[in-house]
Amino acid sequence: MASAFEDKPGVGEKAEVKVHLDCETLFEYVKMLERRLRELEAERESLRRELRYYKSEVQKLMEAPLIEAIVLDTLPDGRVVVKSTTGPNLVVKVSNRVDISKLQPGMHVALNSRGSAIVDVLPQREDPYVKGFEVVERPKVRFSDVGGLKEQIRELREAIELPLKNPELFKELGIEPPKGVLLYGPPGCGKTLLAKALAGETNATFIHVVGSELVHKFIGEGARIVREVFQLARRKAPAIIFIDEIDAIAAKRVDIGTSGEREVQRTLMQLLAEMDGFDPLDDVKVIAATNRIDILDPAILRPGRFDRLIYIPPPDEEGRYEILKIHTRRARLAPDVDLRYIAKITEGATGADIKAIVTEAGYFALRAGRREITMEDFLKAVEKVLKHRKRPYAEKKHQEKPPFYT
Numbered sequence: 001m002a003s004a005f006e007d008k009p010g011v012g013e014k015a016e017v018k019v020h021l022d023c024e025t026l027f028e029y030v031k032m033l034e035r036r037l038r039e040l041e042a043e044r045e046s047l048r049r050e051l052r053y054y055k056s057e058v059q060k061l062m063e064a065p066l067i068e069a070i071v072l073d074t075l076p077d078g079r080v081v082v083k084s085t086t087g088p089n090l091v092v093k094v095s096n097r098v099d100i101s102k103l104q105p106g107m108h109v110a111l112n113s114r115g116s117a118i119v120d121v122l123p124q125r126e127d128p129y130v131k132g133f134e135v136v137e138r139p140k141v142r143f144s145d146v147g148g149l150k151e152q153i154r155e156l157r158e159a160i161e162l163p164l165k166n167p168e169l170f171k172e173l174g175i176e177p178p179k180g181v182l183l184y185g186p187p188g189c190g191k192t193l194l195a196k197a198l199a200g201e202t203n204a205t206f207i208h209v210v211g212s213e214l215v216h217k218f219i220g221e222g223a224r225i226v227r228e229v230f231q232l233a234r235r236k237a238p239a240i241i242f243i244d245e246i247d248a249i250a251a252k253r254v255d256i257g258t259s260g261e262r263e264v265q266r267t268l269m270q271l272l273a274e275m276d277g278f279d280p281l282d283d284v285k286v287i288a289a290t291n292r293i294d295i296l297d298p299a300i301l302r303p304g305r306f307d308r309l310i311y312i313p314p315p316d317e318e319g320r321y322e323i324l325k326i327h328t329r330r331a332r333l334a335p336d337v338d339l340r341y342i343a344k345i346t347e348g349a350t351g352a353d354i355k356a357i358v359t360e361a362g363y364f365a366l367r368a369g370r371r372e373i374t375m376e377d378f379l380k381a382v383e384k385v386l387k388h389r390k391r392p393y394a395e396k397k398h399q400e401k402p403p404f405y406t
Contacts, residue, residue, distance in 0.1 A: 066110040066119065071103050080118060082109065095119045141196040147326050147351070148319020149190055152310050156181060156194060159308045160285045164204055164238045167283075178307035179275060180286035182246075184293040185312035188352030191289040194312070195242045198287070205236035211248030214267050222249070222267030230274045230284065238283035246288040252297045268297065275305045314350050317343050323351050327358040334374040342378050349386060357381045 069082035072089065080103060084090050094100045095117050103109070108122040143153055163170060163177035170177050183191040199206035209229060214222045233239040249267050275286060288306065290296065300306065315323060321343035328339065346354065360381035365373045 064113040067113055069109050069111050071105050071107045071109055073105060074103055090116055093117045141200050143197045143201060145326055146190060146193055146197050147322030148315035152312055155310050156198060160198060160240060161202055164283060180306045181308045181310060182306040183289045183310050183312055186314060187291045188350035189312045189314055190351050191312050192244060195287055205239040207233055207239060207241045209243050211243055211245040214249050215264055222263060223270035226267060226270045226274060233284045241286045243288040245290060247290045247292045247295055250297055250300050251295050272299055320346055320349060320354060323354045327355050332372040334372045336375045346382060353385055356385050360384055
């Protein structure tokens with residue numbers, strides 16, 4: 001008997017092809033579903049992270065704020081006396097998360113606003129205003145960039161740099177090194193430049209403060225900043241505090257004055273207490289600069305505060321020649337330029353005047369379209385700077401020290 005499929009050849013092959021196509025389509029469909037599942041799982045995880053983030057943000061908004069306080073003392077029963085920033089002193093308990101043995105007077109802690117318990121120890125923080133005084137990048141000025149002040153440089157290094165680098169020398173001699181140095185003299189003679197050179201030469205922390213920055217309108221603010229500046233210097237010791245234009249806070253005190261003048265006097269008294277108080281300065285040195293020493297309070301000039309007063313005079317002829325060489329060492333000079341002659345005809349000029357003369361000579365060369373500075377450019381610059389510019393301080397003779405300080 002013939003097979004039933006013999007009349008329909010190829011039916012079996014078509015069935016096999018159809019089954020094979022169905023399996024392949026089903027396999028692709030399964031792969032697509034698995035891929036879609038992975039995408040949905042990743043999306044679910046992303047939504048969970050977003051949900052956790054918003055929950056944490058809501059929790060932060062709902063949490064009660066913490067109160068900052070300062071530790072005053074620890075009691076035998078495990079409680080702590082703190083000075084709250086909200087006003088009163090509090091006797092509080094300590095959370096188990098905080099090690100009570102590490103709590104020391106003066107530390108900043110965080111209090112729970114509900115039970116006032118100490119829940120965290122805050123890091124030692126510095127006033128942002130005071131922190132900005134510290135010099136992070138040291139000046140590139142060196143003593144080789146200062147001309148005509150060899151004797152003043154020697155005195156400054158003896159009073160400031162030598163005690164910081166070799167304190168054992170003073171112990172062997174049995175003497176105390178100077179606490180501070182006051183640089184005084186007419187403007188433009190290199191007082192601030194000397195301080196910058198000392199900052200560049202020494203490895204000590206250099207803290208630059210301008211006297212006017214210590215004057216504030218709120219009572220006690222200036223004194224607080226002075227106190228924190230010295231605390232910062234003691235933490236960063238060895239350190240040098242440079243107070244520029246100290247006459248802004250150290251003018252002679254008067255019996256009658258406005259409330260602003262009394263606040264400046266409080267700032268001065270805090271400065272006097274820091275320099276000659278019970279807390280030793282040790283490896284902290286103070287340098288101040290002023291061009292009005294005649295108005296300074298006598299209390300700040302006495303030995304024990306500023307032990308050495310260094311007069312910074314206008315440069316003599318040799319000093320002017322050295323300053324000219326410093327300011328022209330990168331300049332392209334014509335062969336006819338005679339720096340000795342320029343130094344001779346600039347009598348009474350300060351270091352700032354000489355720098356201005358070199359700059360003006362360069363401008364004269366640029367206007368003429370030249371790439372080098374000639375002697376004629378310098379003569380025109382001297383005429384412009386020294387004769388056509390008003391210089392009130394040059395009208396007085398500063399070649400010798402004022403009679404009051406001789």
